[in-house]
Amino acid sequence: MKTRVIILLAVFLSAFALLPDRIIKGTVTDGSNLPVAGVNVTIQGSGASTVTDHGGRFSIQVSKLARALMFKKIGYKTLTMPLTSDSVLNVILTHTLRTEEIADQELVHPSQPGRVEKSLVFNRVAAAPSTFSGTVTQIPVATESxxxxxxxxxxxxxxxxVTTFSVDVDRAAYSNVRRFLNNGQMPPEDAVRIEEMINYFDYDYPQPTGEHPLAITAETTDSPWNPGLKLVHIGLQAKTVSTENLPASNLVFLIDVSGSMSDPNKLPLLKQAFKLLVDQLRAEDKISIVTYAGSAGLVLPPTAGSEKKVIKDALDKLEAGGSTAGGEGIELAYDLARKYFLPKGNNRVILATDGDFNVGISNESELQKLIEEKRRAGIFLSIMGFGMGNYKDSHVETLADKGNGNYAYIDNIQEARKEFVQEFGGTLFTVAKDVKIQIEFNPGYVQAYRLIGYENRALRNDEFNDDKKDAGDMGSGHIVTAIYEIVPKDVHSSYTGATHPLKYQQNNANTTGNGDxxxxxxxxxxKPESEKSILFDLPVKATSVAFEKCSENLRFASAVAEFGLLLRGSEYKGxxxxxxxxxxxxxAFGKDNEGYRSEFVQLVKTAQSLDGSQETAHK
Structure with a gap:
């Protein structure tokens, strides 16, 4: 009898073992029906797990023995959901942020100048929701620059x-700020470049229809945070070129494989990110791979984009170890780009690093000279930053600016997808270079003005007409947004000091013919192939629209700008x-198909929980 039972049990287990693994998909939202990013989704009793993306979405392969999934994120109640025969599982998490719960996590938040000690803040905002992501790892800010x-x-x-500045299509500051907030820390003030936060998001600006590859829009409304003042919202839209019409690419991946790149959020993430880019390549595109660590080396000679397996295999073989010879790697990468230069193509070096150049041409001015020289020869430089702890933002931002390229910070695979898949053309294909903006204000309507952000992009007014002066580039479909806060004429503001009128200048009355x-x-x-600039302009009428009647573009961009003012502790935050x-x-969510705008709200909630000083100041 015992033998028969064992046989029956074995037959049953064998039949059960034949059941295939399956994929469970779903979305995690909060009580307000907003997606929750960064939720750890784990198979109960197993180490297998995944993390929800910007839209709160997840997908996980479960075995036939799996019985339940656990959903865990700091600031929310952990939830265990039993598995049924359904392949879709939508989950709602409930906020919970009690002082004793924070204490259990043993979080230690460093003090920052002008900010309340974070351990005290938690006691003050215990009722506020939090959106920390997964396991909190404190970032040693002192070692980042x-x-x-x-x-x-x-x-x-x-x-x-008159005011003049270079456009900025970089978005690194936003994803870097997100990294800090998702790790339970307020970002350093100098990490908050407001223009890059605003330009992280897509806006619905009209495509160019005339002779220029760029189109300007402008809109004026009341300032939401400074009553009596106005906001002027300026949008610049680059022409979108379909992928099939894009020129062939000669790309060189320059990959940092030094010892500092061994962390999971560095070289392993870098490999995943570049594989996404490889998937976008066409047969006419060519790619090379150069690494540097102690000495520079050629890993992959120029290879057609159709040879995706060959390229991915080369990426898989990369390992971190050694010191960093960034200069030597850059020289070898540029030599390859020059050797296989495409006269009418896209010639670009894509540098992936944590910015920690410490061997070789480590002098920043020497590197800048090298990159500027190659830029003039038609080879552009894009930089993708990875990692935390020793991240050198100041270094890579400068190099990207000098190389006529863009600079992005990749903090997760979703950001890599945004950079290399969704915005592939804008990332790699320039439609207008050295783009500068100059604005002249009419003193008949405007008493004073302030450009929000773009501090590192300011130009002298005479540099606007100087074709030798480098400025930012715009790729296919790129968008640039700038916001000015202005003090209208005859409005008193504490932000404007008393100034004496200039003795020899024209009277401040409106000039005949442009009084409105x-x-x-x-x-x-x-144009990408030219060194002679082209000028066009847009007069802006002195009309203001009520804020609630403004476009979603202005309303959302102003929210991001205000968030940046708060993170920086700006004296102009009003x-x-x-x-x-x-x-x-x-x-002002709009369509928000990828969930970036709803994720933004979650980040604001996180900052609200961490930064009690501002909220208590207004109570």
């Missing part, structure tokens, strides 16, 4: 009626609050 930002102040139109113009936006750009940012952002 950021270029100092001296925030733009208000300038008198009577003294300086508040300002003129001028744009200079060069009555800004996290609650106002959340409310206005929610009212």
């Amino acid at each position: 950021y270029k100092p930002i001296n925030e733009n102040g208000f300038l008198s139109v009577g003294q300086q009626p 113009e508040m300002m003129t936006v001028k744009v200079r750009y060069k 009555k800004a609050t996290y609650a106002d940012v959340i409310q206005r952002a929610r009212g």
Whole structure:
């Protein structure tokens, strides 16, 4: 009898073992029906896990023996969901942030100048929701470097009626800020470049229809955080070129494989990210791979984009170890790009690193000279930053600026997908280079003005007409957004000091023929193959629209700008609050197909939980 039972049990288990593994998909949202990113989804009793993306989506392969999934994220109640025969599992997590729960996590938050000690903040905002992501790992900020930002102040139109800056299509600051917040830390103030946060998002600007590859839009409304002041929202849209019409590419991957790149969020993530880019390549595209660590080496000679397996196999073989010879690697990468130069193609070096150049041409000025020289020869440089702890943001930002390329920070595979799949053309294919913007304000309407962000992109007014002066480039479909805060004429503001009128300048009255113009936006750009700039402009009328009637573009961009002011502790933040940012952002989600705007709201909630100083100041 015993033998028969054993046989029956064996037959049963054998039959059960034949059941195939399956994929469970779903979405995690909170009580407000907003997606929750960074939720750890784990098979109960197993080490297998995944993490929800920006849209709260997850997909996980479960075995036939799996009985339940666990959903865990700091700031939410852990939830265990039993598995049924359904392959779709949608989950709602409940916020919970109690002081004793935070204590159990043993979180230690470093003090920052001008900020309340974070361990005290948790006691003050215990009722607020949190959106920390997974296991909290404190980032040693002291070992990271950021270029100092001296925030733009208000300038008198009577003294300086003209302002000039280079466009900035970089978005690294936003994903870097997200990294800090998702690790339970407020970002360093100098890591918050507001223009890059604004430009991280897509906006619905009209495509160019005339002779220029760029189109300008402008809109004016009331400032939400400084009553009595106005916001001027300027949008610049680059022409979108379909993938099949893009020129052939000569790409060189320059990959840092030094010892500092061994962490999971560095070289392993880098490999995954570049594989996504490889999937976008066509047969006419060619790619080479150069590594540097102690000495530079050629890993893959120029290979057709159709040889995807060959390229991916080369990436898989990369291992981290050794010191960093960034300069030597750059020289070898540029030599390859020059040797296989495509006269009418896209010639670009893509450098992936944590920015820790410590051997070889480590002098920043020497590297800049090398990159500028190659830029003039038609070889551009894009930089993808990875990692935390020893991340050198200041270094890689400067190099990307000098190389006529873009700079992005890859903090997860979703960001890699955004950079290399969704925005493939804009990342790699330039449609207008050395793009500069100059604005002249009419003193008949504007008393003073302030450009929000772009501190590292300021130009002298005479450099606008200087074709030798380098500026930012715009790729296929790229969008640039700039926001000015202005003090209208005859409005008193504490931000504007008393200035004496200039003795020898024209009277401040409106000039005949343009009395209804508040300002003129001028744009200079060069075609990718030319060194001679082209000028066009857009006069902006002195009309203001009520904020609630403005476009979603302006409403959402202003919410991001206000968030940046709060993160920086700006002296110009006025009555800004996290609650106002959340409310206005929610009212301007638009389509949000990828969930980036809803993820933004979650990040604001996280900052609200971490930064109690601002909220308590307005109570």
